[in-house]
Amino acid sequence: MGFGKVLFFFLHQYESNKPRMLPFLKSLRVDEVSTRVAGVPEDKVFEVKGDGRKEFVCVSKIIAGVG
Numbered sequence: 001m002g003f004g005k006v007l008f009f010f011l012h013q014y015e016s017n018k019p020r021m022l023p024f025l026k027s028l029r030v031d032e033v034s035t036r037v038a039g040v041p042e043d044k045v046f047e048v049k050g051d052g053r054k055e056f057v058c059v060s061k062i063i064a065g066v067g
Contacts, residue, residue: 003028003046006062007054021059027052 004025013019030046037045 003030003048004052006065009059022056023059023062024054024056026054 004027006023006025009021009023011019012022029049029052031049032043032045033047034040034042034045
């Protein structure tokens with residue numbers, strides 16, 4: 001499981017008629033801290049510990065978002 005912040009999206013077209021959406025994101029280093037919060041199930045609360053690398057990924061790799 002990974003966490004990150006999308007910095008921007010762009011449309012990339014490598015082959016004609018096959019464009020794809022690519023996000024440029026900054027990954028985040030996190031610790032799972034659900035045990036510190038009473039009544040919260042495991043893997044529901046995370047604390048950001050720092051920034052990771054910046055990279056392009058396929059938009060299909062993004063499972064969920066918080067806005």
